[in-house]
Amino acid sequence: MIEFDGLGKAYGELWAVRGLSLRVPRGEVYALLGANGAGKTTALRCLATLIAPTEGTARIEGFDARTQPLEVRRRLGFLAASMGLYARLTARELLRYFANLNGIEGAAAEARVEDAVGRFGLETFADRLCGKLSTGQRQRVSIARAVVHDPPALVLDEPTLGLDVLSGEAIYRFVEDARDRDRAVLFSTHQMSEVELLADRVGVLAGGRLAAEGTVDQIVAATGEPNLARAFLRIVKEAA
Amino acid sequence: MNWRIVRRVVAKELRETVRDRRTLVMMLVVPTLLYPAMMILAQQIALVGQRRLGERPASVAVAGGDSALSAFLRADTALRIAPADSATVAAVRARTVEAAVVAAPAADSAGTQGVRVFFDPSNDRSRRAQEMVSDRLDAWGDTLLARRLGGAGLPASFARPLAVADSSVATAEEAGAYTLARFLPFLLIVMTLLGAFYPAIDLAAGEKERGTLETLLTAPVPPGEIVAGKFAAVALIGLLAAAANLASMMLTFQSGLFQFARGGNVRFSLPWSSALLVLAGLVPLAVLFAALFLGIAVRSQSFKEAQNALTPVQLAATLPLLVISLPGIEFNAAMAAIPVLGLAMAFRELMGGTATPVPTAVAFATTIGYAGLALYFAARAFGREDVLFGSGSGVAAKVPWRERLRGWRRGGRRVPFPTEALLFLVVVSLLYFHLGSRLQAIHGERGLLASQWLLMGGAAVAFATLGPFDARRTLGLRRPSARALAGALLIALGGLPIGWAIGWLQMQSGVFRIPPELFGALEKLVTAQSAERFAWLLLVTAVTPAICEELVFRGVLLQSFSREMTAVRAIGGTALLFGVLHLSGETAIRLLPTAFLGVLMGFVVWRTRSIFASMLMHFVNNGMAVVIVSAPALRKVVFSEAGEPSWALVAVAPLALAAGAWLLPRRAAASDEAVEMNR
Numbered sequence: 072m073i074e075f076d077g078l079g080k081a082y083g084e085l086w087a088v089r090g091l092s093l094r095v096p097r098g099e100v101y102a103l104l105g106a107n108g109a110g111k112t113t114a115l116r117c118l119a120t121l122i123a124p125t126e127g128t129a130r131i132e133g134f135d136a137r138t139q140p141l142e143v144r145r146r147l148g149f150l151a152a153s154m155g156l157y158a159r160l161t162a163r164e165l166l167r168y169f170a171n172l173n174g175i176e177g178a179a180a181e182a183r184v185e186d187a188v189g190r191f192g193l194e195t196f197a198d199r200l201c202g203k204l205s206t207g208q209r210q211r212v213s214i215a216r217a218v219v220h221d222p223p224a225l226v227l228d229e230p231t232l233g234l235d236v237l238s239g240e241a242i243y244r245f246v247e248d249a250r251d252r253d254r255a256v257l258f259s260t261h262q263m264s265e266v267e268l269l270a271d272r273v274g275v276l277a278g279g280r281l282a283a284e285g286t287v288d289q290i291v292a293a294t295g296e297p298n299l300a301r302a303f304l305r306i307v308k309e310a311a
Numbered sequence: 312m313n314w315r316i317v318r319r320v321v322a323k324e325l326r327e328t329v330r331d332r333r334t335l336v337m338m339l340v341v342p343t344l345l346y347p348a349m350m351i352l353a354q355q356i357a358l359v360g361q362r363r364l365g366e367r368p369a370s371v372a373v374a375g376g377d378s379a380l381s382a383f384l385r386a387d388t389a390l391r392i393a394p395a396d397s398a399t400v401a402a403v404r405a406r407t408v409e410a411a412v413v414a415a416p417a418a419d420s421a422g423t424q425g426v427r428v429f430f431d432p433s434n435d436r437s438r439r440a441q442e443m444v445s446d447r448l449d450a451w452g453d454t455l456l457a458r459r460l461g462g463a464g465l466p467a468s469f470a471r472p473l474a475v476a477d478s479s480v481a482t483a484e485e486a487g488a489y490t491l492a493r494f495l496p497f498l499l500i501v502m503t504l505l506g507a508f509y510p511a512i513d514l515a516a517g518e519k520e521r522g523t524l525e526t527l528l529t530a531p532v533p534p535g536e537i538v539a540g541k542f543a544a545v546a547l548i549g550l551l552a553a554a555a556n557l558a559s560m561m562l563t564f565q566s567g568l569f570q571f572a573r574g575g576n577v578r579f580s581l582p583w584s585s586a587l588l589v590l591a592g593l594v595p596l597a598v599l600f601a602a603l604f605l606g607i608a609v610r611s612q613s614f615k616e617a618q619n620a621l622t623p624v625q626l627a628a629t630l631p632l633l634v635i636s637l638p639g640i641e642f643n644a645a646m647a648a649i650p651v652l653g654l655a656m657a658f659r660e661l662m663g664g665t666a667t668p669v670p671t672a673v674a675f676a677t678t679i680g681y682a683g684l685a686l687y688f689a690a691r692a693f694g695r696e697d698v699l700f701g702s703g704s705g706v707a708a709k710v711p712w713r714e715r716l717r718g719w720r721r722g723g724r725r726v727p728f729p730t731e732a733l734l735f736l737v738v739v740s741l742l743y744f745h746l747g748s749r750l751q752a753i754h755g756e757r758g759l760l761a762s763q764w765l766l767m768g769g770a771a772v773a774f775a776t777l778g779p780f781d782a783r784r785t786l787g788l789r790r791p792s793a794r795a796l797a798g799a800l801l802i803a804l805g806g807l808p809i810g811w812a813i814g815w816l817q818m819q820s821g822v823f824r825i826p827p828e829l830f831g832a833l834e835k836l837v838t839a840q841s842a843e844r845f846a847w848l849l850l851v852t853a854v855t856p857a858i859c860e861e862l863v864f865r866g867v868l869l870q871s872f873s874r875e876m877t878a879v880r881a882i883g884g885t886a887l888l889f890g891v892l893h894l895s896g897e898t899a900i901r902l903l904p905t906a907f908l909g910v911l912m913g914f915v916v917w918r919t920r921s922i923f924a925s926m927l928m929h930f931v932n933n934g935m936a937v938v939i940v941s942a943p944a945l946r947k948v949v950f951s952e953a954g955e956p957s958w959a960l961v962a963v964a965p966l967a968l969a970a971g972a973w974l975l976p977r978r979a980a981a982s983d984e985a986v987e988m989n990r
Contacts, residue, residue, distance in 0.1 A: 119529045122696040144531035153522025159330040160323070171319045172530040200330070216526070 072096050073118065073224050073255045077127035080113050087113040088279045091127070095255045095272075097223065100246055102266040103259040105276035106307060111259035114276070115228045118257070119149045131224045131255075145173065148217040148225045152232035154209055155216075158202025162193050162212045165201060166219050173220035187215040191241075207238040214245050225249050227258035231265060243269060263300045275303060277310035312539065316532050320540020321547070324514055328548055334509045338552040341502075347563035369409050369440035374398035376414030376426065383451050384412070389443060403429045409440035412448070420459065488663050495560060496589075496658035497632045499553050500651060503593055504600050504628060506552025508621065510545045511604030516617035519609070538605075538693045542686065546594075546601035553593045557586070585661045592654055592661075592675055598682035599650070600628075606689035635659050642667070645820045647674035654678045726784050727774075732871035735774050739863060740892060742766045756851050768859030771867050786866040787922035795919045796927060798974030803928035805967030806911045807935055808949070810904040811956035817900050818954075838940050848937045857929035864889045864909065865916040865925040873917065882913035908932055911968075918975040 073095040080088045088110035095101040105111045116122045118129040120140035128135050134142035157165055166187055170180040188197045191211045196204055201212060217225065227246070231239040246269050249256050260266060266273055267287055275283040275290070283290055283306045287299055294302040328334050372393040373381050385392050398411040415425040426448055430441035457467055479486065518524040527537060604621055611617035631652045634640055642660055647653040647670040657674035660666035727735070747762030754761065775785040783789070791799070864885055872881035886909030893905045912925035939946050949957050 121525060121528055141531045141533065144529055147529060149526065149529040151522060151525055153525065155521070155523045155526025157323075157327060157523055158521070159327040164323075164326070168319065168323050169530060172316065172527075172532050174531065176315075 073257050074130040078124050079126040081125045086279050095257050097255045098253045099271045100250050100256040100269050102270035102273045109276040110279040115226050146222050148222040150217040150230050151228045154213040156201040161198050163197045169216050170219050187219050191215045210238050224255045275306045277307045282306050282310040316536040317540045321544045324544035338506050343555050343559045369443050371410045372398035372408045373412045377417040409437045410444050492659045492663035493636045496655045502556040503549045503553040503597050507545050507549030507600040510548045512608045512617040514541045515605050515608035516611040517614050520613045534693045538690050542601050546597040549597035588661050589658050595678040595682045599685050602685035602689045606692050609692045642670050644670050644673045648677045650681050726874050727871040729871050729875050732867050739770050763855045763859040768862050771862035787870050789921040791919045791921035791924045794974050798971040799915045799924035799928050801967045801971030803931040805964040808960040808964045812961045813904045853930050853934035857926045861922050861926045866922050885913050886910040
């Protein structure tokens with residue numbers, strides 16, 4: 072379970088996010104939709120314990136990101152658009168490193184690494200340096216890295232940014248698979264097609280606040296617009 | 312601390328580093344292969360050059376003198392005697408001949424014959440020809456002398472009452488150690504620094520740039536373990552580079568490949584005990600560099616930005632090391648406490664076999680202390696989200712240049728960016744030190760007055776009003792309350808005795824020595840014998856700097872720093888620059904007291920936002936010097952005969968500082984300021 076309760080983050084006078092409350096139970100995929108600067112990344116970074124909220128709480132499985140950051144990180148798989156791969160480690164070394172950082176050692180770590188290699192189809196390039204891999208291959212290694220410790224919650228910050236359709240498909244399959252495995256998935260995007268394809272529920276962030284929430288159909292119906300893209304534009308304009 | 316995690320991080324960082332060609336080259340290839348190879352090659356080239364010089368006879372023209380001298384020189388196969396008409400300055404300058412010998416007519420049997428040798432010292436061949444000819448002429452002189460003595464029935468020893476011979480008592484090892492100690496510490500420290508340089512950037516700014524730091528920090532590992540791991544890896548790499556360099560240098564020297572060492576009873580060796588102590592000293596040094604570089608690099612947004620930020624640090628750490636090769640620099644406890652240089656001098660003493668325990672211990676202990684501080688500095692950066700995920704300290708990252716240029720064109724009114732203010736300071740400093748010093752040299756006190764008003768105060772006003780700036784805010788021209796001025800005055804008065812105490816303690820440390828004649832000249836300069844002179848001195852040394860220097864430092868500089876930096880950095884940075892720009896050859900002692908005054912004035916302006924408050928302080932500080940020097944009765948109250956400040960005044964000074972701080976207004980919240988700044 073992922074929870075935000077009145078979350079707010081201010082940079083000086085400017086509130087990047089304020090009063091954000093939402094819940095993502097296990098087995099659900101939740102999309103945070105918003106324009107650039109709407110506060111998506113800030114909210115996800117608060118949840119990932121990378122930055123501290125100014126007010127309110129962000130929790131994973133009941134653990135508070137501010138007061139119990141290590142417990143939160145143990146239960147979190149985080150994936151950003153930058154992929155975050157070490158260019159001079161092989162895919163296998165990278166997975167082993169992150170397994171170790173998550174407290175998985177020795178034979179258990181090797182088993183997790185091999186499981187991830189098999190599950191995400193890394194066999195042919197698992198011993199090549201990450202810096203030499205193609206974009207699609209790096210995306211798959213990045214996903215494997217995020218889940219090598221089998222976390223119950225997944226946070227994906229614009230995971231398909233800069234990817235072509237084929238590379239993006241790996242992400243789609245991964246998200247659907249996570250839902251099937253009863254994981255809570257929260258991802259940020261401004262791609263309407265992704266939301267329509269993957270999300271069970273959607274939250275629209277505008278000016279740092281949650282301006283609308285519901286299923287895609289509910290949001291489209293509430294605005295009276297023909298599709299999600301138009302509904303999104305209307306919500307953002309009304310919130311401005 | 313979870314050491315298992317630290318070990319994992321270290322192992323991963325080392326693995327990545329080993330795969331990084333650039334670091335590997337700096338760490339191992341340069342010291343172990345290229346460096347000794349280059350030294351040997353350079354020596355070989357020099358030897359070949361010398362040999363070639365020696366193979367060809369020197370072309371020398373001889374004019375005047377008797378035929379015996381000419382015959383003596385002609386008999387030497389190392390010389391080729393050119394026609395006498397080439398024995399001219401023009402021929403030597405035109406390189407037709409390498410040297411010209413012009414002899415006066417031969418003297419009688421008891422006289423002295425003048426012989427002049429013309430040569431061109433900018434030409435290697437000519438220099439060599441001059442040396443050869445001078446040797447031959449000396450020999451010819453000895454021959455003539457022997458003939459004269461023989462003719463007079465005197466023994467050859469008659470003209471040589473003393474036979475002086477130098478004899479070195481140093482063993483070959485000691486002579487070698489002396490030579491090593493002159494340059495090896497420099498090399499070791501530079502190699503440690505270079506070894507840590509690229510890994511520190513790569514492991515901090517590089518990670519940020521590639522987005523891996525974000526991923527790493529979402530792993531369930533406390534930041535302390537990550538910092539410790541990264542820092543240990545960088546320190547280890549720096550240390551390995553130094554150790555590889557040390558070993559490689561020793562092997563190269565001991566191999567006997569250096570011919571000058573073989574010929575000149577010099578043997579390069581380093582006792583194991585000294586080598587181990589040097590290596591032990593390199594550990595805290597590597598820690599210091601690793602932590603310092605990491606702390607700075609993590610505050611940068613990209614590899615390039617970190618490189619730019621670290622280059623001045625690198626220069627600042629290495630340039631003072633040139634001191635160790637100078638003769639006569641005494642290694643005492645005060646020198647030992649200077650960061651990096653102190654340890655380099657300790658290495659010099661250890662390698663030369665002349666180490667004394669106290670300064671050596673001070674050098675080791677202070678380096679450990681500095682390393683601890685640097686580590687704290689690095690760890691703090693890793694714990695700060697604004698450094699890791701904000702826009703960091705890079706000004707360029709906050710506002711793109713294009714946007715800034717647009718703002719300039721539109722003439723938007725704002726406070727300058729720190730980079731703009733620093734550029735202004737560079738221009739003002741150059742003008743002041745080059746043009747201003749000429750004005751002062753020609754016109755004395757009037758020149759000083761002119762340079763202050765024109766090149767400092769006037770320049771600051773011109774910068775603030777002619778640029779796209781809000782002049783009032785750029786210069787801090789805000790009217791202070793009476794209470795704030797009272798607070799500033801108290802702080803200025805409280806700061807005076809502390810400033811004197813800092814100066815006095817520096818003098819006692821033995822590091823700074825002011826020549827008595829300079830002291831006397833300064834005293835004479837600010838001693839007023841008449842009321843008119845007193846008023847003039849106040850104008851020149853107190854009123855003028857109070858206005859002009861404050862417009863530059865607490866005005867343009869502090870106001871611009873304040874828009875981007877925390878109070879500590881803005882005030883500290885301004886104060887440091889204020890101190891540094893008051894330096895001159897003989898008055899290095901002024902750095903700390905001036906920087907201290909800068910901190911006080913910066914603090915007051917930060918709180919009051921009014922430059923008038925610091926102008927008052929500056930006036931009081933400088934004016935008091937004139938008053939005290941001119942009034943012997945008052946001087947006796949505050950200083951002893953020996954110039955020691957009154958410790959009673961120093962003791963009550965903090966009370967004045969506290970009372971002054973209490974009177975100052977509280978500064979508005981940062982957010983309000985941000986709004987004001989961005990308007």
